[in-house]
Amino acid sequence: MNPSSNGSQGFDRRSFFGSLAAAGLTGSVLASGADALAQDGAKPAEKPAQPEKIAASFPLLQNVTETSASIAWSLNRPATGWVEWGTTPDLGKFARNSEFGLNPYEVDFLNARIEGLAPNTKYYYRTATCSFDYVNAYNKTVSAPEYSDVYSFETVGPAPEKVSFGVMNDTHNTVPTICKLIERFDELKPNFIVWNGDVCSDYMTSEVAKKSIANPNGKPYAAERPLVFAAGNHDRRGKWVRDLKKCFTTWKHDDPRFAELGCNYAFRQGPLAAVILDTGEDKPDWHPAWSSMANYEPYRELQAAWLESALSRPEIASAPFIVAFCHIPLYDANPKANPGNILDKWASYQWTCQxxxxxxxxxxxxxxxxxxxxxxxSYAEPTAERGWAQIVGGGPELKGATCIHATVTKDELKLSAEMVADKKALGSWTFKPRKV
Ligand SMILES: [Fe+2]
Known part of the structure; x- marks a missing residue:
């Protein structure tokens, strides 16, 4: 992404539409459904069908840092688009995901990163989507912008006295389970939701992400409560999966050594520091199942260097509580558990990452x-050698799915887990602040 073309600089709506006019495109703005019917003299005067919306989902707010945030949304047809944002509902600034001087053109997901924000500050935004298609290089069809509602969010930072998070995992594109989890989070109202991997079983096309992630319940469930994606092994499978970053947008690192670690991040929100890790696939890189397409060993080593660096940052090191999130457990109480570095079956825990x-x-x-x-x-208490406790969430079927929730103040972290189907409690635990 070219930062100079993102954010408030370099984009003016009048010049955008002006450039469309200069290119002779405004004459080919798509007819609305009503216009199309009015031109068809044979039809009786029936109420015209509502034209299909260009955006196929509400916005998904993600990657909220002290100074930036990303928004993704899915599409019903090829489109370009941008995000309008500001410190009031009047908005006034623009962000779009331009690259090499070109504005985006996508068939499945659009996204944009808002930059230049201040910590612990409320911002408003909406998405704008124009259907756009090429007849040939000079002949294109473009619609007027279709706007989402205006939503708001707050950047992270040290100010809040209390913060909470929810965790769902291993949903494996099981939409009824995803909807039930979202319902529960609507009641619990966590500040952010971690989707801790195996969101879908595989991604042969964009359709599974459009249905299960972008629009599972037809509601703006993540337009104001950010999603934090922690990748699972299944989230690396399928023909389309390299494009998953258009839906689950990535984090940006200032340190060029870690530029490729778009699924890793550490952020401070009030008394909590959250750390996102990516355990990769569940079998060794040399396993024949991967057909030489797996390269997780150097990726895990790079994450170790990043983790050391991230945990040393002053705002992370000074947090009363640090919680790490990753898909494959780093510990298994069973001494015979599969460590993920053998040819037989698949990892129960990730020995290399441990x-x-x-x-x-x-x-x-x-x-x-x-x-x-x-x-x-499962839940494993910390030990003298392993100072971190480990909680592991349940599975995709409604009868086995769990909701993990935590509330954090400077004095305590209260963790709880329950079955999603009937809210049956699985346990609750209280943590004391770190010694800093
Ligand atoms: Fe998994």
Missing amino acids: KLWGPILHRHGVQLLVAAHQHRF
């Missing part, structure tokens, strides 16, 4: 690791 990351988490006083993958709820 060796690379576990001591770093321990040394920096991380209190809790939230994991998933096993489709079976």
Whole structure:
């Protein structure tokens, strides 16, 4: 992304439409459904069908940092678009995902990153989507913008005295479970939701992401409460999966060493520091199932270097509570559990990541690791050698799905888990602040 073409600089709506006019495009603005019917003299005067919306989903707010946020939304047809934002509902600034001087043209998801924000500040935004298609290089059809409602969000930062988060995991594109979890989060009202991997089973096309992630319930469930994606092993499978970043937008790192770690981030929100890790696939890179397409070993090692650096940052190191999130557990109580580095079956826990990351988490006083993958709820108390507790969420079927929730103040972190189907409690735990 070219930063100079993103944010408030370099984009003016009048010049945008002016450039369309200069290119001779405004004459081919798509006719509305009503116009199309009016031109068809043979039709009786029936109420015209509502034209299909260009955007196929409400906005998905993500990657909220002290100074930036990303918004993605899915499409019913090829389109370009942008985000309008500001500190009041009047908006007034613009962000769009331009690259190499070109504005976006997408068939499945659009996204934009808003930059230049201030910590702990409320912002408003809406999406604008124009259907856009090429007849040939000079002949294109473009519609007037279709706007979403105006939504708001707050950037993260040290100010809040209380923060909460919810966790769902291993949903495997099971839409009824996803909807039930969202219903529960609407009641619990966490500040953000971590979707802790295996969101879908595979991604052969964009359709599964459009249905299960962008629009599972026909409501703006993540337009104001950000989603934090922690990638699971299944979230690396299928022909379309390299485009998943258009839907689950990535994090940006200032340090060029970590530029490729778009699924890793650490952010401070009030008394909590949250750390997102990516355990990768559930079998070794050399497993024949991957047909030489897996390269997770150097990726995990790079994340170890990043983790050491992230946990040393002053705003993270000074947090009363640090919670890490990753999909595959880093610990298994069963000494015979599959460590993920053998040819037989698949990982129960990630031995390599345990060796690379576990001591770093321990040394920096991380209190809790939230994991998933096993489709079976468990909780392991910390030990003298492993200073972090590990909680593992349940599976995709409604009868096995769990909701993990935590509320954090400077004095305590209260963690609870329940079955999603009937809210049956699985346990609750209280953590004391770190010694900083
Ligand atoms: Fe998994």
